[in-house]
Amino acid sequence: MYSQVAKALMAFAIVSMTGTVSATPVVQPTPERSGGYRGSCSGDVVVSIGKTLFLEANCGNGRGGTNSARIDLNTCFTNTFGTIEYRIGGNFMQTCDIYNFQYSGSTLSDFCDTGSNGKTKYTSFDLNSAIGNSGGNLVC
Numbered sequence: 155m156y157s158q159v160a161k162a163l164m165a166f167a168i169v170s171m172t173g174t175v176s177a178t179p180v181v182q183p184t185p186e187r188s189g190g191y192r193g194s195c196s197g198d199v200v201v202s203i204g205k206t207l208f209l210e211a212n213c214g215n216g217r218g219g220t221n222s223a224r225i226d227l228n229t230c231f232t233n234t235f236g237t238i239e240y241r242i243g244g245n246f247m248q249t250c251d252i253y254n255f256q257y258s259g260s261t262l263s264d265f266c267d268t269g270s271n272g273k274t275k276y277t278s279f280d281l282n283s284a285i286g287n288s289g290g291n292l293v294c
Contacts (some may be wrong), residue, residue, distance in 0.1 A: 192260055194287045195223065200257035207247055207255060207262075208278035221290030226229045227262070229286060230294030236275030240284040242294060 191211065192198065198211035207227045212220045232244025250266040251274070257263075260282035265274040286293050 159259075189283045189286050191220045191287045191292060195292070198260070200253070200255065200262060200281075202252050205247060205252050207252070209285060209292060211279060211292065213288030213290045213292065214254045219290070223287070223290060223292040225285065225292035225294065227231070227281075231279065234276075235270075236266045236267060236277055238262065238264065238277050238279040240279075246281070248260045 163220050180246040195211035198209060201208050201210060208224050209227055210222070210224045213223045215221050215238040215262040217246040228247050229243060230240060231238050231246040233239075233249045233290050238246055238250070246266070249269075250264045256263060263276065263278040265278065266277050267273070268275050271294045284294055
C-alpha cells in the first residue's frame with residue numbers, strides 16, 4: 155500500500171509531466187433538481203406571454219409554506235429537428251408554435267420546425283421529468 159506521501163508525490167509527478175491539473179468535481183444530484191415538481195407543486199399550468207411559454211405552479215417551500223413559482227421553459231428546453239428535448243438555455247420557442255401548444259397532465263405538446271423546408275412535427279415532452287422544485291422555486 156502506498157503511503158499518503160507516496161500518493162502525493164505521484165500526483166505531483168503527473169501534474170509536472172503534463173503541465174495540467176485535472177479535477178472532476180463530484181456533484182451530488184438533489185431530488186429537487188432531478189425533475190418531479192408535481193410531487194410538491196400543485197395547480198400547474200403553462201401560459202404564453204409574448205413569444206415565451208412559462209410553467210406556473212404553487213410549490214411547497216420545504217418549511218411548511220408554498221410559493222407561487224414560474225419558470226421560462228426556454229431556459230430548459232430546445233427543439234432538435236422537430237423534437238422538444240431537455241437542454242439548459244435551449245430557447246425552443248424560437249422554432250415551435252406559440253399559438254398551438256397543449257399542456258395536459260405534465261406533458262407539453264406543440265408543433266416544432268424540423269429544419270426541413272418549413273415542415274413541422276407534432277412533439278411532446280413530459281415536463282415533470284426535467285423540472286423540479288427547489289425551496290418553492292421551479293428549476294430545470
